[in-house]
Structure formats: C-alpha cells, structure tokens
Amino acid sequence: MADADTANVCVQIILSHFGQFTSAVASILLNRGRLSFPQLVRYSQLKPRTVRAAILVLVQHNILWHATSEDEGEVFELNTDECLTRLRFGRFVWLAEQHFGTAGAGIIQLLLDHGKLRPPDIMSRLTPQGSNDYAQTLQKLVTSSYVKPSTALSHVSPRDKRIAYEAEERAKISGFPTAKELRQAREAAALRLKREEDEAENAGLKRKNQVSSRPSKRIKASDDNVVDNDVYFRVNYDRFNIHIRNKLIEEAARQRFNDGAALVMRAALRATENEQKTVGEIRSASSTAANISTLLEDVHALRSGLVLNTKKPKDITLVKAYLSMLAFADNPTPAGKASSFVSFSGSKVYVEFETISSRLRRRALEAVTRERHGDDGVRVLRLLLDSGKVDEKQVSKLAMIAPKDVRPLLSAMSAESLISIQEVPKSADRNPTRMFYLWYVDLPKACSVLLRNLYKTLYNINVRKQAETEESSIKAVLEKRERSDVSRDEGLLTRNERETLKEWESRIEKLTVLEARVEQVVFILKDLGTVD
Structure with missing residues (x-):
C-alpha cells in the first residue's frame, strides 16, 4: 500500500497511458492494498468484464502482481516501481x-x-x-x-x-531456531x-546446431545461441538505468574537475559496462589503466586539462594522472576517501558506485536546503552530517551563526524533516527540563520525505500539462490540426491558431523538461539510494 503522494502520481501515469477505468482499478489497489477480484468489483463499482479487462492490461504491462492467498484465493497488488519507471x-x-x-x-x-x-x-x-x-x-x-x-x-x-x-x-x-540459523535461512x-x-x-x-552446407570431408557442427520464439520478452530496465547512472557519474566528475577527468571517468565506466548488472552495485569490476586508455575518445582534451613536466606525455601517463586525481591519492584521509570516484591501487581500477551515489544524494539534499533555508541552512546540514549529534550551543559555535538565529533555523529545518532531534534524559523521570537535546541528520528519513515531495511535484506537473491541453481554445486548435486535410497542410491554420499552437508547445516543452529534471532527482534518491 503506497503513500498518498506516490499513489496520486501512479494513478496520474496510468490515467494518461491506459484511461480512466484502468486508473480507477489502480487507485483502489494503491489506496486499499492487495485485493481479490470480487473485492475489486465491489469497491470500483464497475462491471466484472471491465475490471477483468483492466487487470489484463496491467498484467500485460507488468504493473500488476498476482499471488495466491490461503484465505481469499488469488489477490492482486500494484507494482509502484514499475509504474513510476x-x-x-x-x-x-x-x-x-x-x-x-x-x-x-x-x-x-x-x-x-x-x-x-x-x-x-x-x-x-x-x-x-x-x-x-x-x-x-x-x-x-x-x-x-x-x-x-x-x-x-x-x-x-x-x-x-x-x-x-x-x-x-x-x-x-529442528527445535527452537537460533539467531544464526534464522540468518542462514x-x-x-x-x-x-x-x-x-x-x-x-x-x-x-536456446542452443541451435548449425551445420555447414559447404561440401567438405570435414563437416563442422557449431552450437549457437538463438532467440526462443516461444518466449515472451520485455524490456530490462536495469540495463538502461545503468547508462543513466553512468552519465550522472560522468557529469559529476566534470563538475568536480574538468572535461579530461570526465573522459577518463567515461572510459573507466565503459571498461566494465558488460559486467554491470544493476544500479545497486557497491563497486565495479576491476579494470586497468591500459584498458581504460584504449577506450578514450579525445586525447587532446586530456592534454589540455593537465599541466605536466613533459611536453608530450604518453596517453597512459595522462590516464594514470587523472585516475590518481579521481581517487584523491593526495588526500589519504576519510574525507578524501569519501570524495573519491575510483579506487586506484597498483594496476587495478575500481569505480566506487556506493561512495559516488552517497555523495549525489547528499548534494541533492543540500540543494533543497539551500533553496529553502539559504547558505546558513546548508552550513548547519553539512556540520550535522560530518559531526553527528550536536546540541544547539555547539551548532551555533561551530557553524558561526548567532544563537538567536540558530534556534528558528533548526526548528524550520526540523519541521521539514531535513534534520531530527534526539532526546537524552539526565534522570529516569524523563523531565523535559532535565534533558539534552541533540540535533542530527536522519538521512533515510530526510531522503524519504524529500522523495514524497518530489512525487507531489511530479503529480502537479502532470496535472498542469493536462490542464494546458484541455483548455478550450487549445483543444479546439488541436482537434482542427488532427483533421486529415490540416495534417497534410498546416497552412490551412490561421495565424492566430499557429501562434496559439506555438505557445502551447513551448509551455508543454518547459513542463516536460522540468519533469525530466525532477525525475532525475527521484532516480538519485530512490534507485541509487536506500529509500523504499
């Protein structure tokens, strides 16, 4: 059962893709949890054949799970991840x-x-x-x-x-299970x-024997894999999500360093692209600097991004210099390790996906904090992320903010779940006057609340796009454009109609770009993070 914001955006997506009857069935499943077919018919107040057709559509598009329950028989449950994708x-x-x-x-x-x-x-x-x-x-x-x-x-x-x-x-x-046995189970x-x-x-x-038709004394038979025509196929989203993640990592390297570092980062990701299966991997498979150098696309950008002692350095020298930069080899502290993109020791190179993803989530959280609470809010957030639990006086001292300004700032950030408070009682009676109040960042909670707000934003964007399309003047022009004679020659439209269409397309394009940017942040927080 999904929360209200997730349910709204899922219903809006299904409405735009499959129509109102299917979205009505999906809305009931999202708000009431898994249900059986008779319960769906009763709650939706639709005809059984309509509900059955909606279920078939959702199952065909992999949005609906069905399982067998001992009490109610077959029950249905909506896959929200599949819908949001x-x-x-x-x-x-x-x-x-x-x-x-x-x-x-x-x-x-x-x-x-x-x-x-x-x-x-x-x-x-x-x-x-x-x-x-x-x-x-x-x-x-x-x-x-x-x-x-x-x-x-x-x-x-x-x-x-x-x-x-x-x-x-x-x-x-056999017998009462121990904690070790339960973990093994x-x-x-x-x-x-x-x-x-x-x-x-x-x-x-499936395997297929391909026998050579050439007349020869030696007839060779080779087994080859061919696609099975009896199997239904669907798109594997994980493979495409890997490309989206790798592009985000490449852009992060470009923003942190320069174009040359981004090229080396792209080559390092391409070197192990075939071994990457999901976006939840902690680190990539091992590669070498020599292998990365063979996948470079623009060597001139590498030379222009570094200043070395030699006039014409070799490509492998440039690659190793960039890899050392991406690995923060000159900063062997915990802070340097947390800022690294790769691990480069000896001849092995690993891309640290978990470290990069954690940094991307933190950057998204800081961006929202800066937008709502300014630079002081970002300073407090970074302080709490690096220091852990700190009381109000220490926050004021370490963040160099006046005490009269710290308290309202902490309260406002706490109201939005960007930071949390921990009560530490001095005595057993838990008297509020005898307590320590420590501020800290509950990162899973903050990301979860931010993710729900992003779902609400996506829902509002879709509603706005639908409202723009259903406006009376726009709707009349769109219906006219769909006519066969106008579709062949748009010169039949008047000047005002063409201007109206141009303005409508411009607004829809801006909303679509905004939707893509918001969805990218959702990808960072949800697919690259630990938020369920």
Whole structure:
C-alpha cells in the first residue's frame, strides 16, 4: 500500500497511458492494498468484464502482481516501481537508439508500448516485408540483457516469494531456531530467489546446431545461441538505468574537475559496462589503466586539462594522472576517501558506485536546503552530517551563526524533516527540563520525505500539462490540426491558431523538461539510494 503522494502520481501515469477505468482499478489497489477480484468489483463499482479487462492490461504491462492467498484465493497488488519507471520510457528509447541504432529503438519502443511480446510478433509488426536487420538487433538486445524473458515468476511479488522460501527453510530447522540459523535461512531464501531469477533470464536463449552446407570431408557442427520464439520478452530496465547512472557519474566528475577527468571517468565506466548488472552495485569490476586508455575518445582534451613536466606525455601517463586525481591519492584521509570516484591501487581500477551515489544524494539534499533555508541552512546540514549529534550551543559555535538565529533555523529545518532531534534524559523521570537535546541528520528519513515531495511535484506537473491541453481554445486548435486535410497542410491554420499552437508547445516543452529534471532527482534518491 503506497503513500498518498506516490499513489496520486501512479494513478496520474496510468490515467494518461491506459484511461480512466484502468486508473480507477489502480487507485483502489494503491489506496486499499492487495485485493481479490470480487473485492475489486465491489469497491470500483464497475462491471466484472471491465475490471477483468483492466487487470489484463496491467498484467500485460507488468504493473500488476498476482499471488495466491490461503484465505481469499488469488489477490492482486500494484507494482509502484514499475509504474513510476514509465516516466523514463522516452529516455530508454533514446538510449536504445544511441547504442543499437534505429532498429534497436524501434524494438524497445514496441516492447514498451505492448508490455511483452514474442519474437514473431515483434518481427511481424516491425518488418512486414521481412528484414534481417531487426532480427540481428533483437539477438543483440537479448544476449546483452537489454531485453529479458517474462516468465510466470516475474508476475509474483518478490516479497511473497521470499517469505515463502524463508518459511520453507525455517521448517527444516529442528527445535527452537537460533539467531544464526534464522540468518542462514534468510540467506538461503535470498540465494534461491537470485538463482531462480538468473535461470529465468537465461530462458530466452536456446542452443541451435548449425551445420555447414559447404561440401567438405570435414563437416563442422557449431552450437549457437538463438532467440526462443516461444518466449515472451520485455524490456530490462536495469540495463538502461545503468547508462543513466553512468552519465550522472560522468557529469559529476566534470563538475568536480574538468572535461579530461570526465573522459577518463567515461572510459573507466565503459571498461566494465558488460559486467554491470544493476544500479545497486557497491563497486565495479576491476579494470586497468591500459584498458581504460584504449577506450578514450579525445586525447587532446586530456592534454589540455593537465599541466605536466613533459611536453608530450604518453596517453597512459595522462590516464594514470587523472585516475590518481579521481581517487584523491593526495588526500589519504576519510574525507578524501569519501570524495573519491575510483579506487586506484597498483594496476587495478575500481569505480566506487556506493561512495559516488552517497555523495549525489547528499548534494541533492543540500540543494533543497539551500533553496529553502539559504547558505546558513546548508552550513548547519553539512556540520550535522560530518559531526553527528550536536546540541544547539555547539551548532551555533561551530557553524558561526548567532544563537538567536540558530534556534528558528533548526526548528524550520526540523519541521521539514531535513534534520531530527534526539532526546537524552539526565534522570529516569524523563523531565523535559532535565534533558539534552541533540540535533542530527536522519538521512533515510530526510531522503524519504524529500522523495514524497518530489512525487507531489511530479503529480502537479502532470496535472498542469493536462490542464494546458484541455483548455478550450487549445483543444479546439488541436482537434482542427488532427483533421486529415490540416495534417497534410498546416497552412490551412490561421495565424492566430499557429501562434496559439506555438505557445502551447513551448509551455508543454518547459513542463516536460522540468519533469525530466525532477525525475532525475527521484532516480538519485530512490534507485541509487536506500529509500523504499
């Protein structure tokens, strides 16, 4: 069951993508939790066939989980993460075009529009005359895990499977279980769930014997992986999220240093891109400076970003200098380690994803604090993040802010959950007059509250876009533009109508850019963070 802000934005997304009946069913599931089919019909007050059609649509697009309950039979639950990811679909198609060309973008867009499809259905919709280009691109997308098979297990909530597997592991324990045995049962259940997911992803490929048709005394038979035409495929969001994360890391390196450091950072990420599976990884696989130097795109930018003793330094020398800079090798303190992008020791290079993600979350929190409380608020926030729990007098002294200004500032920041307060009683009676009050930053709580505010902002942006489109003057011009004769020749529109359309497109474009920026902050706080 989602909170009110998350439920509102999910309902708004489903309304714009699937219509009012489907959004009505989704709203009930979001506000009431998992329900059975009769309960959905009763609460929605819709016809059973309408509710059934809405359920089929949501299941087809991987937004709905269904599980079997002992009390109520089959129950349904909405997958909010899947619904919120639909805001990035446009970026997914753009990334597919960048890496796989027009054919890859067409396949990804078709799968995003239909939820899941079999390879023959994909080919029939994209290549009516038959083309080998789309078939080869689909093969690349499947083998590189940008497209993954959709099995029956993917429609069951992972939480339900984990609970069931833990119960099975606990049943194997004889007597009263110890804490160690319970931990081992949880680890065994998680390992079993991970193994099932890996096996499901490998189900999309099958082995095919290809025998050479050339007449020869030696006939060689080779096994090759081909796409299974009987399996339904869907888009693997994790692979595209990895590209979004890597782009954010590259931009962070450019803002911290220069373009040369960003180029080296991009090459270091590309060196281990095939081994990166999810955005939740702590660090990347190992690479070498020599391997990174072979993936550089612009060596001139490297030379212009550093001042070395030699006039014509080698590329590997430049790369090692940049890697030392990104690793903060000249600052071996905890502060330097927390500011690093990579770990560079000996010949091994690792990209520290967890450290970078923590820094990106902190920067997003500081940006919101600066906007609402100015530089003094950012100074207090950084002080509490670095020092831990501090009382009001120490905050005033260390942050160099007058005591009369610290108290209202702390109260205002606490009201917005940017900081929290810890009560430490001096005596057992917990008298408020005999207590220490310590201020600190509860980072998960602050990020969670900020994330809910961002969901509210996304909902308001979508409502504003819908209101702009449904305005009477705009709606009349849009309906006229959809006419067949006007669509072929927009010169049939009057000058005022063309100006009205231009102003409307400008407003929609600004709202779309704003939505993309807000969604990027959501990606940093949710996908790169620990907020559920």
